[in-house]
Amino acid sequence: MDVSRFSNRYRVRRLGENDIEKIYALCVGNELYYKFCPPFVTRQSIAEDMKALPPKKQAADKYYLGFFDGEELIAVMDLIMGFPDEKTAFIGFFMTDASVQNAGIGSRIISGLCSALRDMGVAHIRLGWVKSNPQAEHFWRKNGFRMTGATSNTDRYTVVVAQRDL
Ligand SMILES: CC(C)(COP(=O)(O)OP(=O)(O)OC[C@H]1O[C@@H](n2cnc3c(N)ncnc32)[C@H](O)[C@@H]1OP(=O)(O)O)[C@@H](O)C(=O)NCCC(=O)NCCS
Known part of the structure; x- marks a missing residue:
């Protein structure tokens, strides 16, 4: 899959172990997220998330x-194709750099992703947000995601499942 199709504004590429320091720097600026979705990020947790399936x-x-905006990493996304079914893509994680937030960049990335996935024949995008995280819920609702009614519980928080049809 040609991931450069996901954005006509930003350079998109798969991240690897050499990028962990940059990813960590982006993540540590987002304290609110980890308040709702603990534990707080570490370089080790990023390395594990990179491989988690x-x-x-x-x-x-x-x-x-x-x-990337030029050389600067501005957003990270964990995308799983064909999950939970063949016609659905799943966003396991999405985060923008705190220094560029609330300027429409996150929404622009999601909008580009949605049109590229639709062109590839994907019918739905599914994701979850941690219940009561106001920033995440507001962002995903604004970007057309609707709660499916399903939730899943971990020992620390509840995840609300949401979906957007493409
Ligand atoms: C959610 C996130 C990706 C949005 O990125 P962004 O580049 O700021 O996105 P946008 O500028 O397009 O939209 C941000 C919206 O969130 C709103 N917002 C920001 N902080 C908020 C808060 N604490 N409570 C409620 N809404 C909030 C902004 O007002 C804006 O909405 P508006 O345009 O209606 O005013 C970014 O805030 C982030 O990375 N957060 C931490 C990680 C996270 O929660 N990811 C999503 C769950 S996986």
Whole structure:
């Protein structure tokens, strides 16, 4: 899959171990997120997330992506193709750099992603936000995601499942 299609404004590429320092710097600026979704980020947790897969998925289905403005990493996204079913893509994580937030960049990235995935034949995008995280809920609702009614519980928080049809 040609991930450069995901944005006509930002350079998009798969991230690897050499990018962990940059990803860590982006993540540590987002304290609110980790308040709702603990534990707080570490370089080790990033390395694990880069490899983590949902049930029955292979490494080839996973795109742990960076969006770059010039050389600067401005957003990170964990995208799983074909999960939980063939016609659905799943966003496991999406975060923008705190220094560029509230300027429409996150929405622009999601809008570009949605049109590229639609062109590839994907019918739905699914994701979850931690219940009561006002920033995440506001952002995903504003970007057309609707709660499916499903939730899942971890021992520390509840995840609300939401979906956008493309
Ligand atoms: C959610 C996130 C990706 C949005 O990125 P962004 O580049 O700021 O996106 P936009 O500028 O397009 O939209 C931000 C919206 O969130 C709103 N917002 C920001 N902080 C908020 C808060 N604490 N409570 C409620 N809404 C908030 C902004 O007002 C804006 O909405 P508006 O245009 O209606 O005013 C970014 O805030 C982030 O990375 N947060 C931490 C990680 C996270 O929560 N990711 C999503 C869950 S996986």
